[in-house]
Amino acid sequence: MARRKAARAAGPSDESLRIARTITYYQTCLDAAVPHETARELWAHDMNSPFAAGEHVSVDAARLLEERAHREAVQP
Secondary structure (H helix, E strand, C coil): CHHHHHHHHHCCCHHHHHHHHHHHHHHHHHCCCCCHHHHHHHHHCCCCCCCCCCCCCCHHHHHHHHHHHHHHHHCC
16 A cells, blocks of 8 residues: 555656557547647657657647646546
């Protein structure tokens, strides 16, 4: 029990974040009217890495997506 509490306090696991980033991608890009180029750029990045700004993704958008993924990853 103590190990689980310590692990939860340390933040989400890499696997949880990868899954959360994928879910965030689908919720953002497929449920909303996101331009094809932006969706392609977001999907092309490695889901093991934080969302990053690029040619079609602004710094603010990448930050918001990453924050959303972190929230998704810590939900039980």
